[in-house]
Amino acid sequence: MKKLNDAFNVLYNGDNIVKLTELRYIPRWSVIVIDISIVLISIFFSHFFLEKLHVRINFPQYILEQKIFLIGINMLFMFVFKTYAGIIRHSTFFDFFKIILSSGSTLVTLLIINFLIEIWLGKSLFLYPYLFLYFFISVTVMFLFRMFTKQFFNVLIDFKGSASKVRVAVIGVGDASVSLARAILHNPNYPYRLQGFLTRRSDSHKALLLGHKIYNIDKFCENKPFMNQFDAVLIIKEIMSKQELEEWMTCALDNGLKVLKAPTLSKMRDSDLVGGIRQLQIEDLLNRRPIKIExxxxxxxxxxxxxxxxxxxxxxxxxxxxxxxxxxxxxxxxxxxxxxxxxxxxxxxxxxxxxxxxxxxxxxxxxxxxxxxxxxxxxxxxxxxxxxxxxxxxxxxxxxxxxxxxxxxxxxxxxxxxxxxxxxxxxxxxxxxxxxxxxxxxxxxxxxxxxxxxxxxxxxxxxxxxxxxxxxxxxxxxxxxxxxxxxxxxxxxxxxxxxxxxxxxxxxxxxxxxxxxxxxxxxxxxxxxxxxxxxxxxxxxxxxxxxxxxxxxxxxxxxxxxxxxxxxxxxxxxxxxxxxxxxxxxxxxxxxxxxxxxxxxxxxxxxxxxxxxxxxxxxxxxxxxxxxxxxxxxxxxxxxLDKKTDSLEQKEWLTGEPDAG
CATH class of the missing domain: 3.40.50.720 (NAD(P)-binding Rossmann-like Domain)
Incomplete structure (x- = not known):
């Protein structure tokens, strides 16, 4: 009873603003409810499209039972493949793959049941186009829901701390640089915001990489408006020669930008990578090759x-x-x-x-x-x-x-x-x-x-x-x-x-x-x-x-x-x-x-x-x-004493004569 009273006090007397940025994850039961809602929406639109095309469905008198049966099969595979278990704001391709497995297994199961009923009764329980249409709509909406939620949280967190975040330009457009940039984008809680890429290449200035512009070093170093968009440049020391390191450092420091370095390539593992970003030290400028010991x-x-x-x-x-x-x-x-x-x-x-x-x-x-x-x-x-x-x-x-x-x-x-x-x-x-x-x-x-x-x-x-x-x-x-x-x-x-x-x-x-x-x-x-x-x-x-x-x-x-x-x-x-x-x-x-x-x-x-x-x-x-x-x-x-070379005293000491004292 006390907890209930506390909840009402917070609701009516406290801060009623929903602090979405402090919400770590959406509860699993909420994800299940949303996914079932998506299944219902997919069923509705599948029927809607078939009606607009004037397609007659089989067994119209059992339409409610068909929908309940379809929902039951889909829910069964949702629990089998645990599509609800992933944290939505950190969804990856693996989560999308689980949705494909769940919906695909539902489709295959219904096709088999459909085929058996067709042999038994002479016509299928569901129209085949209806099943494929349902599969496509449900997979697409579930995937878009997860991607939208993930991007929404990222934008919200990024916006919340944008004023205090360091705007960084990642140097290079190779695999290592892209991995580094992607790690920054996927870790919005860290104090860095990806603002663009810098490269020596002259054929990339019109392209976008991960949705951000690519700047050429020569134009970048000469153009003050470009400089005002950044607070720091971020380098991967391992992929640079000593000359390149000096050049980038000079360009950045001459224009009032900080020089940050990422951890070594062997330590590039998402959050560990972003957490390991440090300011460039004088030791890094020696650019010595690592020693291999036996x-x-x-x-x-x-x-x-x-x-x-x-x-x-x-x-x-x-x-x-x-x-x-x-x-x-x-x-x-x-x-x-x-x-x-x-x-x-x-x-x-x-x-x-x-x-x-x-x-x-x-x-x-x-x-x-x-x-x-x-x-x-x-x-x-x-x-x-x-x-x-x-x-x-x-x-x-x-x-x-x-x-x-x-x-x-x-x-x-x-x-x-x-x-x-x-x-x-x-x-x-x-x-x-x-x-x-x-x-x-x-x-x-x-x-x-x-x-x-x-x-x-x-x-x-x-x-x-x-x-x-x-x-x-x-x-x-x-x-x-x-x-x-x-x-x-x-x-x-x-x-x-x-x-x-x-x-x-x-x-x-x-x-x-x-x-x-x-x-x-x-x-x-x-x-x-x-x-x-x-x-x-x-x-x-x-x-x-x-x-x-x-x-x-x-x-x-x-x-x-x-x-x-x-x-x-x-x-x-x-x-x-x-x-x-x-x-x-x-x-x-x-x-x-x-x-x-x-x-x-x-x-x-x-x-x-x-x-x-x-x-x-x-x-x-x-x-x-x-x-x-x-x-x-x-x-x-x-x-x-250097003027007393070959002195008698030195000769005595060298030849073992007695000490002067």
Whole structure:
């Protein structure tokens, strides 16, 4: 009784407007009633047409019984094929097919009954033209009812939110572009409205596609009235070359339009597709081809194995953890000295990989006693060494810290890997180790030399592998997050030099190649990755500003602040006297860099570690230059040391004479 009173209160005192846009579906009983009404209408019109043609029907005295019989047969097949079960506003060809099956089965059944009665009584119960006419009318009206209802709801919802929807032009008229446009049309709840298509073709401007105009790019970019009809262009990055992507982006941004991208073609599934539309990011403009890794070989190296990842809470280390976790190792030990990032990663991984066994270890790799206990307990099969200090200006001011982490830390992890017979040790290095101009790069090159020297040391069975690549997009301290913060604050965007260039790679891409390289070779190799074309940082900054909806040097200023200590204009992946050997993977090569014997490298590393303990900056850097002869300081306080080549002090250190201290 209370519910009835509430219903009357709403009816007479509440909002009496029928909110059709909030109606999710028409109830099934309503669809059945409507379909039966359509059957009655079809019967009426069938009789009406026959009467107008002056056709006499059989058994006129049983006309009511004939109609009831016909309705009963049709209703039977409606329930058999469940023509009422589909949601009308989302009707598809499958729903139309069910109507055909239902009405067709009704027609066939009546034809058979008609034929049998004709044999028995000498004339048919129904006129054959009447049955076919009824079939045609009922199928047509049922189909039109569903299509009209579907279109009515779409128009109603589109009209309701049209003011707030983003008017998009889909780029291209191929199958992928049409699928994308159709998904937008079929998902009216999403904040996009299809307004037209853009193409390079000149023969399509008079045609309509899905009821919308097709515009040519040249006329589109030059015609402001066209531009006013759109808010954004929508691209499918996979079907475009780098040149086409640049051209479309420039055209759109020059005319104040947003640039949106659809998910990859493999993810094109109606609502998921529309929901996956995002604004174009600077990472997309690199237009790198996807990497293909040999998952089966990588899986064999990790499945049911214990794996250690140092620097596991960092940008590269954490991604290695995520990728390794997909290969079902027995245990992943994540080691890092950064407390908060390690804890945050623990929460993420336990949620994402609930069945994977993890151990999160807070430790400093320069502490060999702490590390040895970990190696002793877990008996690792694979070690990924990603822990390192990498911030160039900070390390230039604190060179001894680079020695503690990048040299001593690497030495500890590598020596323990040899001692505990780890199958493979994979070190993550950097292109800044090539012809270094700063302490950070020289310390990483020293670490490379030590790891290489261990390969042929006495009693070693571990395969020591080094991977070397350039900057990764979005990593901690990298240029892109830095630029984003500056743009959000209104600028200026600071660049060290107008001509500075860098190689870039995405974090997942870099880590996939690290895992792949870890399965290759016999040990002692330095693997370098194909980083693609170098990117001018000034161009990168301008693109990011434009993608954010601003005009470079107008809305957001660009300011040049000069090279930082130890920074160079051009990064290299190979040293001057190195050559490369191709591998079976197109994006991985082996760099044939000079190497040292273990005894010599062990002696030099001990000397430089002792110098770091004494906090003697000059001595540390001088020793680095002795170990890495190609290390020439740039824009640094240590440039003066490069003038002391072949000095007695350096010769003493290289030949093993006593320390100066």
């Amino acid at each position: 998952n089966e070989e990588v899986r064999k190296r990790h499945a049911e194995k214990n794996v250690l990842i140092t620097g596991g809470a960092g940008s590269i280390g954490s991604e290695i953890v995520r990728q390794v976790a997909q290969f079902n190792p027995s245990l992943i030990v994540v080691l890092d000295q950064a407390e908060s990032p390690l804890y945050e990663l623990e929460l993420e991984l336990l949620e994402k990989f609930p069945k994977q066994k993890f151990k999160f270890v807070l430790a400093d790799i320069s502490n060999s006693y702490r590390l040895e206990k970990i190696f002793e307990v877990y008996q690792f099969s694979m070690v990924y060494h990603a822990a390192a200090y990498k911030h160039v200006p900070l390390i230039e001011e604190n060179p001894h810290e680079a020695i503690f982490v990048n040299v001593l830390g690497t030495k500890n992890v590598a020596v323990l890997s040899k001692k505990y017979k780890v199958n493979r040790f994979v070190m993550v290095s950097t292109d800044k180790a090539v012809n270094p101009t700063n302490v950070m790069g020289a310390s990483k090159r020293t670490a490379e030399l030590f790891v290489q020297s261990l390969q042929n040391s006495e009693g070693n069975i571990t395969k020591f592998i080094t991977t070397r690549f350039g900057n990764v997009l979005g990593s901690n301290g990298s240029v892109i997050p830095h630029f984003k913060k500056q743009i959000e604050k209104g600028g200026p965007v600071t660049i060290t030099h107008p001509d500075i260039i860098r190689y870039f790679m995405t974090i997942p891409e870099a880590c996939e190649l690290v895992l792949q390289a870890g399965t290759m070779g016999g040990g002692g190799e330095i693997y370098v990755f194909d980083m693609g074309e170098p990117v001018k940082i000034l161009d990168l900054a301008r693109r990011m500003i434009r993608l954010s909806g601003y005009t470079p040097d107008v809305d957001i200023k660009i300011k040049f602040i000069g090279l930082r200590p130890g920074e160079k204009l051009y990064e290299e992946l190979l040293s001057n006297n190195a050559t490369t050997i191709p591998t079976h993977h197109e994006k991985i090569m082996i760099s044939k860099d000079p190497c040292m014997v273990f005894e010599e490298m062990d002696l030099l590393s001990n000397k430089i570690i002792k110098s770091a303990v004494r906090r003697d900056k000059v001595q540390v850097v001088t020793l680095l230059k002795a170990i890495v002869p190609e290390f020439i300081s740039n824009n640094s306080q240590f440039e003066v």
